[in-house]
Amino acid sequence: MLQYRDWYGTPYWSERTVDDQEYRIAYIIIHDTEGSRDAALAWWSNPNNPTQSSAHDLIDASGVIYHCVPYEKAAHHAGGGAWPGIPGGSAGGTSIINLVSIGIELEYPAAPASPPWPQAQIDAAVAHVRRLVQVYGIPRANVLRHVDVDPKNRSDPRNLPWDDFLNRVYRGMNDAATQAVRNAAWNAGGIPYNPEAAFPRYAREHDLGNPETPEFDFIVGGQQYRGQGFSKGIVYARVGDWENIREVSW
Ligand SMILES: [Zn+2]
Structure with missing residues (x-):
């Protein structure tokens, strides 16, 4: 403690x-x-x-x-x-x-x-x-x-x-074994896991819980966006602008 x-x-x-x-x-x-x-x-x-x-x-x-x-x-x-x-x-x-x-x-x-x-x-x-x-x-x-x-x-x-x-x-944080466990768990949930993707990293850092959806694309005001739902919120960003991830509630 x-x-x-x-x-x-x-x-x-x-x-x-x-x-x-x-x-x-x-x-x-x-x-x-x-x-x-x-x-x-x-x-x-x-x-x-x-x-x-x-x-x-x-x-x-x-x-x-x-x-x-x-x-x-x-x-x-x-x-x-x-x-x-x-x-x-x-x-x-x-x-x-x-x-x-x-x-x-x-x-x-x-x-x-x-x-x-x-x-x-x-x-x-x-x-x-x-x-x-x-x-x-x-x-x-x-x-x-x-x-x-x-x-x-x-x-x-x-x-x-x-x-x-x-x-x-950094013990156990991002080593090969940890990545293998995450990969297997996401796949077991039917959701492809990309360790380099911005959304899962953001979700981990902001304690958003587990993934509820695969990544999905949508368009707002003519702009292409991508999002993904996690148990405590939906994260999204303009495609290519992965530094500016935003978050909305379900
Ligand atoms: Zn010093």
């Missing part, structure tokens, strides 16, 4: 929409605090913090998750750095990296201290990140460490067994 606490004490965040451009959440970046939980929270709420830093969540050593900045806002957790697929530079007063990511800090002491990570903290972090990647449809390749995007200036999260961490986050 994850323990969440709301702590909205930081004034340091930005809007994700800048000059009519909406930056969508596509990455998660993991950090460590290099100091205590309380020192991090004090720093993020300090009016004299020159870097205006913050993060969406801080997971303390006991595994309690402090939710600090709403995900629809951009927290200020990664100022510099670069990554293939993320434009450099900044917009609206913060880095593009911040505009397209969720930043999660893990409480960990400052270098050179390098104790083993507490199991309760890692378990909470795995479960929390697993939930976020499902909600936002974030692939494994887009869950990064601060050191990955800014290796010149950062080394966090230090000492974290990274491959093990990612393996646990």
Whole structure:
């Protein structure tokens, strides 16, 4: 059972929409605090913090998750750095990296201290990140460490067994066995399953339940649409515009 606490004490965040451009959440970046939980929270709420830093969540050593900045806002957790697929530079007063990511800090002491990570903290972090990647449809390749995007200036999260961490986050989620089970179950229901299709992915991410119909085509105002019914709603999109899926009730 994850323990969440709301702590909205930081004034340091930005809007994700800048000059009519909406930056969508596509990455998660993991950090460590290099100091205590309380020192991090004090720093993020300090009016004299020159870097205006913050993060969406801080997971303390006991595994309690402090939710600090709403995900629809951009927290200020990664100022510099670069990554293939993320434009450099900044917009609206913060880095593009911040505009397209969720930043999660893990409480960990400052270098050179390098104790083993507490199991309760890692378990909470795995479960929390697993939930976020499902909600936002974030692939494994887009869950990064601060050191990955800014290796010149950062080394966090230090000492974290990274491959093990990612393996646990994505365990059983989209491997071949999982796909085979889904494929067999859909076919048993008489509905062809396409693992690359946008509708089943959307339905999973939005908890719409099981498929009730195959995909079907229809026309509105001369435009070609495609839809599919799931137990908790009907999803549809203009053919070819699979990024803009919409949802109506039955
Ligand atoms: Zn960091």
